Amino acid sequence: MNSSGDGIAQARETGTLGKLMVLLDLVTHADGPLRFTDILALAGQPRGTLHRQLSHLVEEGLLELDGDGRYAPGLRLLDFAARSWARNEFRLIAEPHLAELQQATGETVHLGVLRGQSIIYLDKVDGRQPVRMYSQIGNASPCYCTGVGKAALSLLPADLLADLLADLSFTRFTASTHVSAETLLAEIREIAVEGYAFDREEHEAGIRCVAAPVWSEDRTFIGGISITGPAYRLSMELLRQWAVPVQRAAGRIMEGMRIRLGPRR
Amino acid sequence: MNSSGDGIAQARETGTLGKLMVLLDLVTHADGPLRFTDILALAGQPRGTLHRQLSHLVEEGLLELDGDGRYAPGLRLLDFAARSWARNEFRLIAEPHLAELQQATGETVHLGVLRGQSIIYLDKVDGRQPVRMYSQIGNASPCYCTGVGKAALSLLPADLLADLLADLSFTRFTASTHVSAETLLAEIREIAVEGYAFDREEHEAGIRCVAAPVWSEDRTFIGGISITGPAYRLSMELLRQWAVPVQRAAGRIMEGMRIRLGPRR
DNA sequence: AAATTAAGTTCCAAATAATGGAATAATGGT
DNA sequence: ACCATTATTCCATTATTTGGAACTTAATTT
Numbered sequence: 227m228n229s230s231g232d233g234i235a236q237a238r239e240t241g242t243l244g245k246l247m248v249l250l251d252l253v254t255h256a257d258g259p260l261r262f263t264d265i266l267a268l269a270g271q272p273r274g275t276l277h278r279q280l281s282h283l284v285e286e287g288l289l290e291l292d293g294d295g296r297y298a299p300g301l302r303l304l305d306f307a308a309r310s311w312a313r314n315e316f317r318l319i320a321e322p323h324l325a326e327l328q329q330a331t332g333e334t335v336h337l338g339v340l341r342g343q344s345i346i347y348l349d350k351v352d353g354r355q356p357v358r359m360y361s362q363i364g365n366a367s368p369c370y371c372t373g374v375g376k377a378a379l380s381l382l383p384a385d386l387l388a389d390l391l392a393d394l395s396f397t398r399f400t401a402s403t404h405v406s407a408e409t410l411l412a413e414i415r416e417i418a419v420e421g422y423a424f425d426r427e428e429h430e431a432g433i434r435c436v437a438a439p440v441w442s443e444d445r446t447f448i449g450g451i452s453i454t455g456p457a458y459r460l461s462m463e464l465l466r467q468w469a470v471p472v473q474r475a476a477g478r479i480m481e482g483m484r485i486r487l488g489p490r491r
Numbered sequence: 492m493n494s495s496g497d498g499i500a501q502a503r504e505t506g507t508l509g510k511l512m513v514l515l516d517l518v519t520h521a522d523g524p525l526r527f528t529d530i531l532a533l534a535g536q537p538r539g540t541l542h543r544q545l546s547h548l549v550e551e552g553l554l555e556l557d558g559d560g561r562y563a564p565g566l567r568l569l570d571f572a573a574r575s576w577a578r579n580e581f582r583l584i585a586e587p588h589l590a591e592l593q594q595a596t597g598e599t600v601h602l603g604v605l606r607g608q609s610i611i612y613l614d615k616v617d618g619r620q621p622v623r624m625y626s627q628i629g630n631a632s633p634c635y636c637t638g639v640g641k642a643a644l645s646l647l648p649a650d651l652l653a654d655l656l657a658d659l660s661f662t663r664f665t666a667s668t669h670v671s672a673e674t675l676l677a678e679i680r681e682i683a684v685e686g687y688a689f690d691r692e693e694h695e696a697g698i699r700c701v702a703a704p705v706w707s708e709d710r711t712f713i714g715g716i717s718i719t720g721p722a723y724r725l726s727m728e729l730l731r732q733w734a735v736p737v738q739r740a741a742g743r744i745m746e747g748m749r750i751r752l753g754p755r756r
Numbered sequence: 757a758a759a760t761t762a763a764g765t766t767c768c769a770a771a772t773a774a775t776g777g778a779a780t781a782a783t784g785g786t
Numbered sequence: 787a788c789c790a791t792t793a794t795t796c797c798a799t800t801a802t803t804t805g806g807a808a809c810t811t812a813a814t815t816t
Contacts, residue, residue, distance in 0.1 A: 241547060241802075241803095242507040242508065242773080242774070242801095242802070242803080243507065243508070243511060243547045243548070243551055244547075244550075244551065245774095246508060247551050247553075250571065254570075254571050254574040254575060255574065257578075258578065261792080261793095262792070262793060262794095263791085263792065263793085271775095271776090272775070272776040272777070273776080273777085273778095273793085273794085274775070274776050274777075274778090274794085274795080274796085275774075275775055275776060277793075277794065277795085278774075278775085279774090281794095282506060282508045282509075283508070285509075286508055286509065286512050287606060287607075288512075290711070292709065292711050293709030293710075293711060295783095295792085295793075298575075298578075298579075299571065299574060299575030299578075300575065301575065301579075301604065301606050301611050301613070302606065302611075303568065303571045303572045303575045304572050304575060304576060304611055304613075304628070304629035305519075305609075305611055305629055305630065305631040306515065306519050306564065306568045306572065307568045307569050307571065307572030307573075307629055308572070308627055308628065308629030308630045308631075309519040309520065309564060309630075310519060310563075310564035310565065310566065310568045310569060311569060311629075312627065313523065313563075313564075314563075314566075339566065341552060341566050341567065342552070344570075346566045346567075346569055346570060348566070348569075363569070363573065364569035364570055364572055364573030365570065365573050366570040366573075444557065444558030444559075445558075446555070446557050446558060505773095506773075506774095507772095507773070507774080507802080507803070510803095526763085526764095527763070527764060527765095528762085528763065528764085536804095536805090537804075537805040537806070538764080538765085538805080538806090538807095539765085539766080539767085539804075539805055539806075539807090540803075540804055540805060542764075542765065542766085543803080543804085544803090560763085560764080757816105758815105758816085759814100759815080759816070760813100760814080760815070760816085761812105761813085761814070761815085762811105762812085762813070762814085763810100763811080763812070763813085764809105764810080764811070764812085765808105765809080765810070765811085766807105766808085766809070766810090767806105767807090767808080767809090768804105768805105768806100768807100769804105769805105769806105770803105770804080770805095771802105771803085771804065771805095772801105772802085772803070772804075773800105773801085773802070773803075773804105774799105774800080774801070774802075774803100775797105775798105775799080775800065775801080775802105776797100776798105776799090776800100777796105777797100777798105778795105778796090778797105779794105779795085779796080780793105780794080780795070780796090781792105781793080781794065781795085782791105782792080782793065782794080783790100783791080783792070783793080784789105784790090784791075784792090785788105785789090785790085785791095786787105786788085786789090786790105
């Protein structure tokens with residue numbers, strides 16, 4: 227979709243780790259395995275430096291080098307992620323409420339959190355099948371054109387929101403994608419009042435959603451949940467009706483967090 | 492299950508990245524979030540050093556620091572892994588054959604590859620009657636007590652196998668877990684001749700499987716596929732009957748790899 | 757409430773690892 | 787066999803990391 231990092235973290239690109247992460251980003255966001263020369267052109271590092279950096283990443287299993295000398299993301303990342311996901315408290319607490327929402331509507335339900343300028347999907351409950359771990363889970367999507375993203379932005383204090391919007395660069399995915407901070411900000415203000423957000427085919431044509439914000443008291447998690455489906459089945463009127471159950475589910479998740487984590491954090 | 496890295500890669504623990512990966516391993520393999528002092532004790536680094544290292548990992552989104560000053564795996568890992576998984580060629584090629592095998596048997600099918608001393612599960616197709624078991628895409632499991640693991644080991648040349656066994660430390664999960672290199676080696680030799688492997692409740696009590704080895708011609712992927720299920724439903728006799736279809740599916744996956752990647756690599 | 761202990765953070769000279777330009781080696785196409 | 791492209795190694799220079807100690811903050815005890 228986009229070949230360069232769309233800012234999942236505000237990470238500096240200096241320091242040994244920072245530079246290596248840029249490379250990891252490059253390779254994981256590419257459309258396929260990259261050869262040394264490809265990365266050389268993209269990274270703009272001297273040959274010797276790049277070669278050693280890639281060697282280190284391969285040695286650690288973060289990248290893999292195939293028989294044709296092409297670099298691909300390493301499988302060690304899967305192990306890290308599986309553990310990161312399996313024990314995530316926010317997800318564990320939200321899980322039953324997502325399932326309930328799916329039961330009530332029959333449509334796909336998502337849980338996502340804001341990280342940098344991206345929404346990372348933490349869970350998904352599909353109408354037809356049980357969760358397929360990485361089919362969608364883990365994917366980072368832009369915050370400005372997703373229901374969960376806009377719901378999350380509506381929770382930010384004005385100064386943080388302003389900072390985020392200032393750094394944001396817009397990609398037009400469909401005819402209705404926001405492409406300016408002004409119109410986006412106007413909608414976010416509305417969402418903050420209403421308490422729910424829509425995605426009117428802004429990320430993918432033919433796909434609509436209604437979302438409600440969710441956050442943990444210590445503000446570690448700022449995100450949202452959504453009901454998503456095809457526009458032909460989900461009229462805007464139906465989505466408006468679903469705003470209430472989505473908000474209720476969001477409320478129950480936050481309640482669950484309070485109970486689980488205790489009041490004084 | 493085990494709190495220290497069980498060797499998914501042979502990675503050196505020197506160099507800036509190596510040391511940081513040790514920390515990432517520590518935190519992701521822990522049973523829950525760790526405080527600074529916990530990590531200090533586990534990592535054996537000087538305070539100042541550790542503090543900066545953790546700061547860098549947090550800054551890059553590889554770790555997260557919650558309101559109580561506890562470190563947990565970062566969600567950025569999910570994004571990396573989602574991409575690593577989504578475009579993995581081996582998995583993509585194997586997918587239809589796994590589904591077919593699941594259709595034919597009705598039981599859960601796994602695809603795993605050997606990385607270091609661990610099997611990383613790349614895919615899983617749930618059976619018609621899902622069984623609660625400890626398996627998840629991305630999870631690293633020991634090679635010496637899983638069907639896929641033993642099938643993979645049977646593909647290794649003698650010298651590499653000897654090296655791997657020499658470094659292996661055994662944990663007894665059930666009464667039938669291999670706990671010595673000798674008995675394991677004997678079974679692996681048998682598997683190399685027969686072309687399929689069993690897991691006789693060696694990793695999890697009440698869970699059996701039959702597996703067949705799968706590899707890519709360039710040896711980038713050495714792993715296997717398996718049919719897994721509860722012992723009360725899967726008699727050893729039934730598993731023996733399934734050895735043939737599993738091997739056939741394995742053969743078709745390897746054929747798919749040859750076609751997809753071309754013969755001369 | 758003050759004292760005590762523990763936990764977490766910052767500082768900076770010394771040790772170590774990363775850098776990058778250039779030379780060398782390997783690969784692949786004709 | 788040749789040439790062009792691509793990948794790897796080398797090493798003096800440069801930048802980053804290191805780690806002991808001092809310092810700040812938070813928690814616990816007296």
